Amino acid sequence: MKFLTKINRNYLILLTVTLIVVTGSAFLILNKILLHNTRRNLIEQATLIKKQIAERSELPNIYPIIEVKKDTQNSVTKPIFKKIVIKNAREDEFEEFLEYSSRIEVKNNFYSIKLRESTFESEDLVTILTGTLSILLLSVLIIAFFVSKKINKTVWKDFEKNLQEIEQFSFTANKPLQLLKSDIEEFDRLNKVVNNLTEKLETDYLSLKEFSENASHEIQTPLSIVLLNLEEVLQQDLNEETFKKVLISMNALKRLSTLNQSLILLTKIENKQFIADKTIIFNEIVTRKTEEFSSLFETKNIRIELELLNDFAVKINEQLAEILINNLFSNAIKHNLTDGEIHVLISEDEFKICSSGEQNSLTDDNIFERFTKGNSNSFGLGLAIVKNICETNQLDIHYSKNRLHCFNITRKNEMKK
Amino acid sequence: MKILIIEDEIELLIVISNFLTKENYICELADNFQKAENKLSIYEYDIILLDITLPDGNGLELLKLIGKLNSKAGVIIISAKNSTDDKIHGLDLGADDYMTKPFQLSELNSRIKALIRRRQFDGNNLLTFNEISINTDSKSILVNDKELTFTKKEYDLLLFFFINQNRVITKEALAEHLWDDNIDLADNYDFIYTHLNNIRRKIKTAGGNDYIKTIYGMGYKFTEL
Known part of the structure; x- marks a missing residue:
């Protein structure tokens, strides 16, 4: 993940969480304040109505807001608040009200008073709150996006360039590392x-x-x-x-x-002092080496068979490719029998050289080790060099023996598509 | 033919110059950069043998100097470094050949002669030994004026013997000359016999003599009967 994407993503998550928390708490607080206000209004109203009844003996009635009736029961009750829902006749929808009900005594008469006030609908409240806050959040994000884009163009450009420079840096290239200066500490x-x-x-x-x-x-x-x-x-x-x-x-x-x-x-x-700067077609080298070594094959009367199905191309240093094939060929000649044979098979993803030779006790595990030798006249370094070249160039090499001794070179797995 | 040998190892300098003097070259010696620089600016040479690693300077700088002086000299680098980079770099700077230490004197001789032939210092492209001649331009071999068919390796071998007449040459030196040291044969030099037998047979069939003398079964010498 890119640094900026990460920052922007964190921004987004943070702002979303903040939005939810702020909206939630704002809703709760506002709801509480509004309810409290409504109650106070209703109590005030009730006091006014009581005063009106006492002074003018009028019973005000405005449905559904004020309902005052003479009550037959002779007792005073404490005010009760409750929420009720009343169908709005005009708009044909339900509306929530806070109802204040109590029985009061005025001049030995008892009256039941029901006062109602439409409460602010909580749905509306949430909608308004989230709406406002979303707009706020969105504008912050848009601004942040453009600001980071701008920053990317200026501040991060040098950084990106330096990163590229470091990626391409190689000791063998003989070019010093040159990093751009920036004004960021x-x-x-x-x-x-x-x-x-x-x-x-x-x-x-x-x-x-x-x-x-x-x-x-x-x-x-x-x-x-x-x-x-x-x-x-x-x-x-x-x-x-x-x-x-x-x-x-x-x-x-x-x-x-x-x-x-x-x-x-x-x-x-x-030490990787050989730079793999070219794509080398093994077929060409093999053909050339076969020609070059032809008199060596003749001496031992070795039959050589080339089966070049397709180009085996590897990104490798040219000198190393030469040494690789050279060593495998000289190995195949050196340990071969008189009237023996050598088979070379090359396909798009395999280079295989098989040769006849005496039985030996060597296996795939130890044949490539330094100073392991089947023949006292050699150092046992030729195949160690072959193995090393393969390892440093993303190639796999395996030895197997049946009727013939075979070396099989393939590209390493991760190189395959 | 005047040869300047630039080499900081005195012992090497002596053995090489003794050999080349015997081969009728006039040798001058320089065992450091300073001496080499002086000699190069004053005298003309036909061949320069140049060691790259000198105690007081880089031989490649001398190569640049030779180029600047517009010298006609052919340059053979003799280096202990078997490094392709150095080889390519040296050849780019105008060297004609590159030899890696240790080399054999017979091989050095062959390289010098090849360089002289390439530069046509004496315009002589026909080497003759009694009834056998080698035309180095057409790469053909004549015995009693009759042209023989030689393979490339056989031609190279005979030419090597021609150049190193009267010298004992080991099988190893012959193998190295043919394969340029890039194949590890584990002391198996049977193929040299095959080549030599072919050469002998072909020359004999054309009525020539066998001048390749075997010495104790381990070396060869191309010499008068």
Whole structure:
């Protein structure tokens, strides 16, 4: 719910409640006052009538307001008030009256007096009250609506803009957060807090990024020095034993360097340093990779079958998409059998690669873990990288094995319409 | 051919320059930004090997300077950072190639030669070794003036051997050259044998000699018989 909607809604509820309470209490109070007035009038009238009878012996009678009769009963009664309803002859409707009745004694004669006064009808009272108050409420609401609209245009505009700016902010975009200044203290305070927070986060982010890059740099450089020198040693006339030792050392160093790069890649993926700025069609990469690796398939006499039903398009960083498919392909080649097979199936919401290979004890739960390997020659990082790429790009990956080992990539559920 | 090597690690500087000197290049060295800047403003070079991370400045600034000086030099960035952003940024600023450390000297040699060919410094697009010649323009291979059909990988391999004559090249270096390090093969280099056997067979059928010598079953050397 928007802030303004919330305020307006609260306004409305508050005003409605107020209206009901005010109308209710106003009704009760006014009713009481009016009734009290009527009683007083009637008592006054009765006194006047008594005086008139005494002075002039006249019995005034105006139906239905005044009824005075000589009474046969010889006793005086206290005045009684009651409400009665009398049919109005003219308008053919019922009218409510307050009736005053008593028996009085004037000069040893007894008279019964009935005085009636039309009471203010409570229905009318309620109608008038709610009417007046509703008009009041409505005008307040209309004014509030226009005022808030005006406020929205001026005060909230900057706020909305800042909100948008924060939503679009990304550390990887390399663009500082620029918030608009407003003349409202609370907003400026918020801007200040957000600015401080992002600055702090940005420094942390950069130092982390710098660290992972520097670590790579620092390790790769000495490795390069050793490798280049060993390569030159290899050029000398070496006996077989020395030659092999140098070569084995070079390969081990090369593996160390690859391991280092893979770990740094994992960190970078986890730190979300790759921006998903493009929609990548997996089919294109797969077709290209199949072409690229064709000589590798030939070596092991692997039969490759591509079943490209529809485009599988994902919003992902291009480099990561390449690495993802590369790793799955190299996995399928590396663990494949001679005269084996690879099937790739791509449809609109699925990318599936299946390959023949030796039996292993790996399951969907542990195959993607770091340093889990079915083959001692690999690091067990390739699939960990695949899993990480999937996780950071709203993709699900599952491993299953039947006759073939299959990796199945689908979009995460919430992405589906 | 004059090469300027800009690299802050002295040990790397030495091994690279020794190698390139042996390959008949004239090498000049700069181990920091300041020295590199001075040399660039005074002398002309054909090739510049540039390390981006220098202690006293960013190599990319030197790249801008090279552009400003209107230098004809070809630039190969050698960086420890295997970062696509840096790669794209460097190439945008006018670099011709980008190599990630650690690389092999034979690979460096191949990249320098490719750059020279692209820039046509010597206008020579025909490489010849006895009866075998490679035309790098048409990407064709001739044995005794007869054209052979090579696949792209086979062509790349033979060209790599041509450029790195008399050098011991490991299977790993060949694989890396062909696949650009983007496939983890877990030390399974069977496909190299397949390619090499194909190359040998094709050249032999055309009446050529097999100059690819196998060394202890683990390395190769392209050399005179």
